[in-house]
Amino acid sequence: MNLITAFLLMILIGHSTSDHPQTLVCPYENKNISQNRRVWCKRDDQDQNCCTGFSFQPGNIVLEGGNIQVQDDGKSFTISVQKLTQGDGVYWCGFMTPEKIIVKLAEAPFPTAPFNFVWSILRWILFILLPLMTISFHIYSNRKHGDTKTT
Incomplete structure (x- = not known):
């Protein structure tokens, strides 16, 4: 009986993972920006005013093969990250104006x-x-x- 229990525990231990998504809430109150492209990017270590990432349409979407999920409720959008493809760092969320200017709504450090x-x-x-x-x-x-x- 002990060997069966040990075997089952070994299987469970060997296949368990602990994936707790990290989240960042990006609130917006201005209805004029509700249709602007959203931005998710990692702040550049050399230039604190620049970031590298991507923009996407408003709404609930899945990005980077399921590693990033975005939920938009009309007052804020929340980004949930399973895996940081760009590594540790400070990440921004915001929106992009029609003039291609990024307006930062929130930022937070994301460790791996x-x-x-x-x-x-x-x-x-x-x-x-x-x-x-x-x-x-x-x-x-x-x-x-x-x-x-x-x-």
Whole structure:
């Protein structure tokens, strides 16, 4: 029974991931900008006034193969990021004017999810320790029962 439990736990540990999306809410109150293109970009480390990213149409959309989801409720749009394809940094959300000027609505630092990195290492350590502990427990319990003598 212990071996079956250990096997099931090894499978679960080996395939578990911890993907918690990071979000940024981009509020807008001016109805005149509600139809402007939205912008999501990473701030340039060298020039704090520039960013690299992309623009997209208003509405609820999925970008970068599902790594970025945008939900727009008419008063703000929320960007949820599963994976940062451009890496750590400060990211902006905003809109683009008809004159191609980016107006920043919000910004936030986005790390590349340190918990995911820790879990990716920890799960393999547990993957190795679990069968070792199961075998050790099995040997110890057999040894203890084997030492008992009947008269």
